[in-house]
Amino acid sequence: MANHPTIEEICNLALAKLGQYSINYIYDNSEQARLCRMALPLARRQVLRAHNWNFATRFAQLLPNNDSHAVKYPYAHDLPAKWIRHIRMWADEERGAKAERFNIAGQVVHSEYEHLYEEYIEDACDPNLWDVGFVECVATLLAAKIAPGITGSRRLGMELQQEYLRTVLPDAITADSQDDRSNENNPTLERLRESLYIQQNQIID
DSSP states (O other): OOSSOOHHHHHHHHHHHTTOOOOSOTTSSSHHHHHHHHHHHHHHHHHHTTSOOGGGEEEEEOEEOTTOOOSSOSEEEEOOTTEEEEEEEESSTTSOSBOOSEEEETTEEEESOSSOEEEEEEOOOOGGGOOHHHHHHHHHHHHHHHHHHHHSOHHHHHHHHHHIIIIIHHHHHHHHHHHOOOSSSOOHHHHHHHOHHHHHHTOOO
């Protein structure tokens, strides 16, 4: 596999975990390719939502939405088009004032702030952006999702799901958080605490 894996190589990593032959093209007519096409976008989004990945973190000013109204707050803004998960909201571009009074409803943010800036996780579809830990997460979760359809074994799918949750994802989260050297905006401990996986499993107090 090259430094930046292709979609086919990621699918083949998943297929190898199932003892299956590789595919040459994700849009071919094989059952393996069909199941990978169906499950890969969901696996990618699910892994993206599990942690504040460095490569997928974005910062943007939110555009006003004059057509949406809420009783509680006077202002509305649209979320970015490829928004996956919220990290932090700010009332200024310099990130000096955190925005704490807001509500996200669908693709719209209602708040008391006329200007709104968000740090968020983007749906990073391009595998050239993915780090090695994220690739392994996606491949393992993809294998878990397609295992019943390819092998007929729900048990194998469950075992791969547990491998993803207990080993692959925690290892990738730890490595990604250690790669973040900033002590100003994204300290490692804060990123770990904000990880959905860490929160759900109460690993850090």
